[in-house]
Amino acid sequence: MIRHPHFAPIAALIAEPPRAVMLAELLGGRALTATELAAGAEVAPSTASAHLAKLVAGSLLSVEVQGRHRYYRLAGREVARALETLGVLVGPPLGEDPFERAALHELRFARTCYDHLAGQLGVAMRCALLERGILREDGVEHRVTGRGEAWFAAFGVDLQAARRARRSFARRCLDWTERRPHLAGALGAALLGRLVDRAWVTRRCNERALDLTLAGRSALARELGLRF
Amino acid sequence: MIRHPHFAPIAALIAEPPRAVMLAELLGGRALTATELAAGAEVAPSTASAHLAKLVAGSLLSVEVQGRHRYYRLAGREVARALETLGVLVGPPLGEDPFERAALHELRFARTCYDHLAGQLGVAMRCALLERGILREDGVEHRVTGRGEAWFAAFGVDLQAARRARRSFARRCLDWTERRPHLAGALGAALLGRLVDRAWVTRRCNERALDLTLAGRSALARELGLRF
DNA sequence: TTAGTCCTTCGATCGGCGCCGAAGCGTCCT
């Protein structure tokens, strides 16, 4: 008698460490090549190839062939959400050796969470937006206040476009490392977009970690009273 | 370099078919004993015991000892959410043999989704509530209209209590079988509670499937214009 | 065409883990 969704096959795809690392890496939001993913997971190219084939077959990933490169990315927002939700269940890693500790520290400070900002910076920004009366909490969502409309407009965020988007507008997303909520949804994505446009934060290549630039540091202090 | 949440161990807990079945069974929302879970997963008691121990160690489940019985339940709402989100990624099962098809059919019609109503009935109820102007959509949430306040009060749902609950009020939840949204959150849970109180739907023992009673059938037709 | 990448397929190896039955411990019924 089958009375259940078949969790097992999907979970099995995620359950193997190399595959989990690949997925986590792709959770950064950008597409990566097979070799990059193999290096990240620390397995032979042939092994990585087999894993990637399974992930594609299970429609967790999609491939795009460009010349002799194959770019893999998460198959959709649902996959990202499922992974993030799963991530809430796993405790933050401890980081034994000094190198790991350093990397973890940076990751904790600021990173991308698929398409929006996460880490201490993400949590702090949401707090500041709430405190300044730019956002208001509303269950798992957020609403933009009257004052907020102006603030986002001045910041270059197109609220109408964000509202039209076929996705959640400003979802609350539990931060994996901070265990406190940050801002996701269309608004969160737009916000990160503007932060990158203005070079207040910069993406690192092939990493999820983000760097707060000096310009960003002072701008955030000025705009939202954030100190780091 | 560890830069990721460690998905693998958690996913591995879900990845083994017997464990996945146990989790799915507990997603029904009630606590079950070790033997019940063993029977459901179709493994020997000793095997089930080992699996359950792992699930508890991984804090996906919690145990409550009552006499010589051990009642297992999901460790928290987060676990339920993670499983549901994962469930969206897995296609609905096909059901080859006639028995499975029948069971699946019933499951599709009405079932519990942790603590709220799911299946065709759940989806239809949400639709009716929206059409009758009792609820209004609001992103991934719902709001109760003025008319809705009265309707829920008449139905015996304590909206204040639902709003005070430390959880999402009326979240939209993607239905696993229907692929259309039904109503979750505190309001969804309260609604199911009243439906069961009034014996409009009845829980089956050790199954997720729910039965719509004759009284419920006519009451839902009267109250919300639903026909089945 | 030729050389150099990128990636996959194939074949063989090996280790981890699920599986069960038997035995043991604790709890409940009479």
Place this chain on the structure above:
DNA sequence: AGGACGCTTCGGCGCCGATCGAAGGACTAA
């Protein structure tokens, strides 16, 4: 008390699947 029941621990078996190296196809740049 005695016996039945619920559940766990232990020991040994067996299998699935991850792993790698080597070889082959695909594409690019000269």
